[in-house]
Amino acid sequence: MGASISASAQKAAETGKYKLIPNDQWEFGLHTGLVFTQADANNKLTPGLGGGVYLRKALDHTFSLRGSLNYAQAKGTNNVAYNQFQGKTIDKFNSPIITGEIDVLIGLGNGRFDGGRRSINPYVFVGGGFGSQKTNLTLKGSGDVKDAAKVAGLSGKWAQFQGGVGVSFRVNDKISFGIEEKIVIPIGTYADFLDGVERQERDIPTYTNIRLGFNIGGGKDSKKPVPLWWANPADQINADLADLKKRPVYDPTDTDGDGVIDAVDQEKDTPSGARVDTRGVALDSDGDGLADYKDKEPFSPVGYQVDKSTGVAQVPKPNYATEADVDRIVDAKMAKLQASLGSTNKGGGVADWFLPMIHFDFNSSKIKDSEYGNLSSVASVMKSNPGIKIVVTGATDKIAGDGYNQNLSYRRAESAIDALVKRFGVDRSRLILNYNGEDKTLIPTSAASYMNRRVEFKVAQGETEMAAPAPVSKKSYKGNKSGY
Incomplete structure (x- = not known):
C-alpha cells in the first residue's frame, strides 16, 4: 500500500484532513459446495449441490458486509408414513432452495500490526435473509410424486438466520481463494418442510463450500489498493513514520555566511561579501562565466569578447575627434556662415x-x-x-x-x-x-x-x-x- 498511502498522505497535507481509512476495493466472487440437511425425521444424510454469487465491501480493516444470492438442493431419505398419500411411506425428498442473504463478516487476521499485507484471513460471520423452497417427494411403491407440496402444502417462503466460519487465502492483489462452512436456520411456517415431514424440530441445512474472489474498483489516488481485510491497519502509520525518518534534520549551519544554509547551498565556499542567488551560487550578472566577486567589470557590454581572467570586455578604442579636428570643423562652419552673409540665394542664407x-x-x-x-x-x-x-x-x-x-x-x-x-x-x-x-x-x-x-x-x-x-x-x- 506504499503508493496509496503516499497519495493519501499528500492529500491530507493539502486539505488538512488525515484519512485514516485509505481507498480500497470491493470483492466479487463465486462459490460452490455441498449441502447437507439435518432433518428431524429418520433420514440419511445425502449431499446436494449448491452455488451462488456474492459482493463484499469492507467497512474497516475488521468488519465487512457481504450480500449473496444462492441456490441449493436439500436431499435425503425419510422412512416416514405420510397420511396425505394414503399412508404411504416417503422414500426420498429433494428440495431446491433459493436464498438471498446479507452477512456481517468479522476478520480475525488483523490483530497484529507487524508485516505488510495479509496472506491469510480467517473470519466468522452472522446474518439474515429470505429463502424459498419447493419440496419434491418420492413415495415407496408409487414412484416420484412431482411437486407434491402443491398438494400437501410443503412449498413456501421463509426467513432465516445464518452464520459460520471461513478462511481466505490471497493469491495476488487481484484474486483470493477461500473455504467456508455455513449453517442456516429457517424461521416460519415452512421451516420444517424440507424433508416433507413437519415435526417439532426444524430442518437445518449446512453448506460446505469453496470460494473464488476477484478484487474490483478502488480510488483514483491509489495505484494498488486491496480490500481492507488484506491490509495491515498500521501500514499507513508505518509509512508516514518512515517518510518522517527520511526527512533531513534541519541544520541552520551556513559555512560561508552567504545567507543560504548548507543543506541547500550548492556552493558552500563563496568568499565573504560575494553576492549569491537563492541556491547559494555566486552571481554572474553579465553571464561571462566569471563570478561578480572576481569580475573587474560585472556588467560588461554585450557583443564583445571578454577576458576570462578579469571579466573585462575587449571593446575597441573609439576614434575620438582631436581639438584640431574640432577647430577645423568650426572654422569650416564659420567660413560657410560668413559666405552666406548678404546672400540673396533662397534657402539657408543669413537673410533667411x-x-x-x-x-x-x-x-x-x-x-x-x-x-x-x-x-x-x-x-x-x-x-x-x-x-x-x-x-x-x-x-x-x-x-x-x-x-x-x-x-x-x-x-x-x-x-x-x-x-x-x-x-x-x-x-x-x-x-x-x-x-x-x-x-x-x-x-x-x-x-x-x-x-x-x-x-x-x-x-x-x-x-x-x-x-x-x-x-x-x-x-x-x-x-x-x-x-x-
Missing part, C-alpha cells in the same frame, strides 16, 4: 534668419515695455554678426486713411531704431528704415488689429532707407476716425 517683431498700441508709435525683450534679441544678433545690416519696417492696420497710416508706420519704425541705437548701442548706419503703412497687413481684416500694428526686422539684402512720407492732417482720415 527669423528675427522677432514688436507691436504697438492703437494709434501709437511709443514702444511698450513688453517689447524691449524682442528689441534686445535683435540687438544681440547684430552684435554677434557685425557684418550684417537690418531693415526696420513699420506697418499699421486699415482703419485710418492711407496717408495717415504711412506717417504712423514711419514713426513706429523710427521709434524702434531710436531704441536700438540709444538703449542697446547699435550703430545707426547698420539700420535701414522702411515703412509699408497699411499695404502689407498680417491679418486680412479692415478692423483694428493688434498684429497688424507692428515693426518687422530682417537682414538687409541691398535695400535702401526710405524718405519720410508727406505729412497729413487729421481731416484727411477716412470716415473722420482717429488713430491706428
Whole structure:
C-alpha cells in the first residue's frame, strides 16, 4: 500500500484532513459446495449441490458486509408414513432452495500490526435473509410424486438466520481463494418442510463450500489498493513514520555566511561579501562565466569578447575627434556662415534668419515695455554678426486713411531704431528704415488689429532707407476716425 498511502498522505497535507481509512476495493466472487440437511425425521444424510454469487465491501480493516444470492438442493431419505398419500411411506425428498442473504463478516487476521499485507484471513460471520423452497417427494411403491407440496402444502417462503466460519487465502492483489462452512436456520411456517415431514424440530441445512474472489474498483489516488481485510491497519502509520525518518534534520549551519544554509547551498565556499542567488551560487550578472566577486567589470557590454581572467570586455578604442579636428570643423562652419552673409540665394542664407517683431498700441508709435525683450534679441544678433545690416519696417492696420497710416508706420519704425541705437548701442548706419503703412497687413481684416500694428526686422539684402512720407492732417482720415 506504499503508493496509496503516499497519495493519501499528500492529500491530507493539502486539505488538512488525515484519512485514516485509505481507498480500497470491493470483492466479487463465486462459490460452490455441498449441502447437507439435518432433518428431524429418520433420514440419511445425502449431499446436494449448491452455488451462488456474492459482493463484499469492507467497512474497516475488521468488519465487512457481504450480500449473496444462492441456490441449493436439500436431499435425503425419510422412512416416514405420510397420511396425505394414503399412508404411504416417503422414500426420498429433494428440495431446491433459493436464498438471498446479507452477512456481517468479522476478520480475525488483523490483530497484529507487524508485516505488510495479509496472506491469510480467517473470519466468522452472522446474518439474515429470505429463502424459498419447493419440496419434491418420492413415495415407496408409487414412484416420484412431482411437486407434491402443491398438494400437501410443503412449498413456501421463509426467513432465516445464518452464520459460520471461513478462511481466505490471497493469491495476488487481484484474486483470493477461500473455504467456508455455513449453517442456516429457517424461521416460519415452512421451516420444517424440507424433508416433507413437519415435526417439532426444524430442518437445518449446512453448506460446505469453496470460494473464488476477484478484487474490483478502488480510488483514483491509489495505484494498488486491496480490500481492507488484506491490509495491515498500521501500514499507513508505518509509512508516514518512515517518510518522517527520511526527512533531513534541519541544520541552520551556513559555512560561508552567504545567507543560504548548507543543506541547500550548492556552493558552500563563496568568499565573504560575494553576492549569491537563492541556491547559494555566486552571481554572474553579465553571464561571462566569471563570478561578480572576481569580475573587474560585472556588467560588461554585450557583443564583445571578454577576458576570462578579469571579466573585462575587449571593446575597441573609439576614434575620438582631436581639438584640431574640432577647430577645423568650426572654422569650416564659420567660413560657410560668413559666405552666406548678404546672400540673396533662397534657402539657408543669413537673410533667411527669423528675427522677432514688436507691436504697438492703437494709434501709437511709443514702444511698450513688453517689447524691449524682442528689441534686445535683435540687438544681440547684430552684435554677434557685425557684418550684417537690418531693415526696420513699420506697418499699421486699415482703419485710418492711407496717408495717415504711412506717417504712423514711419514713426513706429523710427521709434524702434531710436531704441536700438540709444538703449542697446547699435550703430545707426547698420539700420535701414522702411515703412509699408497699411499695404502689407498680417491679418486680412479692415478692423483694428493688434498684429497688424507692428515693426518687422530682417537682414538687409541691398535695400535702401526710405524718405519720410508727406505729412497729413487729421481731416484727411477716412470716415473722420482717429488713430491706428
